Amino acid sequence: MAHGEFSSTLLSDALVILGAAGIVIPVFARFRITPVIGFILVGLLVGPYGLGKLVYEYHWLSYITITDPEGLEPFAEFGIILLLFTIGLELSFNRLWQMRKLVFGLGALELIVIAGFLTAFLAMLGQYWTGALGLGLALALSSTALVLQISGTQTPVGRAALSMLLFEDIAIVPIIFLLGALAPYAASEGGLDGLVDTLWLGGLVVLALLVLGRFALPRLFAQAARTKSPEVFLAASLLVVIGASLATAATGLSPIVGALIAGLLIAETEYHAEVEHITEPFKGLALGVFLITVGMGIDLTTIWDNLAPIAMAVVGVLTLKALVTGVLLRMMGARRGMATETGILMASPSETTLIVLAAATQALLIQPGTAQFWQIVTAIGLTITPLLAKFGRAIGRTVDPMPTLDEVGANADEPHVIIVGFGRVGRLVAQMLDAHGIAYIGVDGDTDIVEQSRRDGYMATFGDAARGRVLERLGIETAPAVVFTMDEPVLVQRTVRKLRQNYPDMLIIARARDTEHAALLYRSGATHAVPETLESSLQLSESVLVELGIAMGPVIASIHEKRDEFRIQIQESAALTDKPKLRTTTLEA
Secondary structure, eight states, X not given: OHHHHHHHHHHHHHHHHHHHHHHHHHHHHHTTOOHHHHHHHHHHHHSTTXXXXXXXXXXXXXXXXXXXXXXXXHHHHHHHHHHHHHHHHHOOHHHHHHTHHIIIIIIHHHHHHHHHHHHHHHHHXXXXXXXXXXXXXXXXXXXXXXXXXXXXSSSHHHHHHHHHHHHHHHHHHHHHHHHHHXXXXXXXXXXXXXXXXXXXXXXHHHHHHHHHHHHHHHHHHHHHHHHTOHHHHHHHHHHHHHHHHHHHHHTTSOHHHHHHHHHHHXXXXXXXXXXXXXXXXXXXXXXXXXXXXXXXXXXXXXXXXXXXXXXXXXXXXXXXXXXXXXXXXXXTTOOHHHHHHHHHHXXXXXXXXXXXXXXXHHTTSSOHHHHHHXXXXXXXXXXXXXXXHHHHHHHHXXXXXXXXXXXXTOOTTSOOEEEEOOSXXXXXXHHHHHHTTOOEEEEESOHHHHHHHHHTTOOEEEOOTTSHHHHHHTTTTTOSOEEEOOSOHHHHHHHHHHHHHHOTTOXXXXXXXXXXXXXXXXXXXOSEEEEHHHHHHHHHHHHHHHHTTOOHHHHHHHHHHHHHHHHHHHHHHHTOSSOOOOOOOTTTO
């Protein structure tokens, strides 16, 4: 009976977790929000401090709540191991080498300075130095999942954030190693000899794993690849992770160290992409299980009873990290606005902070109650990260206003080409016009794009070109041409039609997705419509044929023939009297 009850409880909890993953991941992805927040909130809702409190009054709630939180702890620990393994897989030495100065300069300085301040402050409050060090390192980390999703990697803010986050990802290895080495002696004053023993034994094991992995892993995964079975590949991956974790755990280090080393070793093999692909589904689920357990540990009553210290801790951590990061960026020559925005965006703790806190607790460096307090602080910080991003953007614009059109050199009275949409394609068109001395002005509905474009010296302004007054304000009456570069087919088609009705003689050139979209644009009144997929496909075909040794004459003839087919197709679909002009490739020229 007891066994049947245990099985029923385990099955019920597993179904709750899988159901939460099935709801949280797609819903939050739909709104482009990381599922980290969703899983924490689900854990809070279905945990013993949420709906779990009402199970005895309403028995049916047992089917949608976690009835055995302690039973999930082994799965949460294994989830942490898988997460650290995937982090190791994602690290690339080539990627690090390209950004080595920023990563190992700015990134290292940011982590060391923030961790140092936090460690000193926590030690002053009475925390033993090993625990203060663990907390300082944990809270100094920032969320890769949230920050890069918000900032991207192409903007100045994104590039600066990426360099710091990359170093933090690398630093997880020595951080976890250090916490594991301190574990057996965290509570003693005179354990330095034992600490040295743990370090050299752990170092030998790590060295053995590195040497053995270099020779054994390629052969192991080659055998798995020959079977052409995803199950065998997955089994081999799990064998490596579990074996490395047990090896490091045997020396007194955390098993997480072994998982990280396993990931880094596999990342250096030619099979890393397949391993990463086959373990990807487990990454989200492992993250979900771990974060749900974190949410279950958050007691709203405890938060209410300790509202003041929790609020002070959140504000203190966010303020310190924002100030340090902003000052370091300014010292390295960043603009005031960019430094401010990046500092505030990087201020919140990370989902990795929760992992380091768990490792520090497992290593007996901090008490469970202390860990729960900082888990609550971290969960709150993660939840408000999107708000911090908006706040940082607003403050950044205040301290470093966007240059005006006059400041970047635009002359409103001079006739200029209007470029509607000022992303990568619009910028390239602007560069070509500028190279030939033709005046232009770009318009885009994304304030971030406009702001960065002006900072880079482009003539750009904010506006919705679908509204007639915006184009009138930009001088549509005297514009020699209007170029549409947006990848929004319906909006472009509607705006082209409206322009053609109001300005019959206007030169209108539009970017089209394909030949069907080009035909629709011609029908709407475009002078020229350039189907991007058509030309890129023809150029790819041209390149591969030439490189395979086909003579240029037949290649040019076939390219001409295929392009002519598309010209006829567009002409018939758009009911044009003449075939549309499609540009020639470099080889034909």
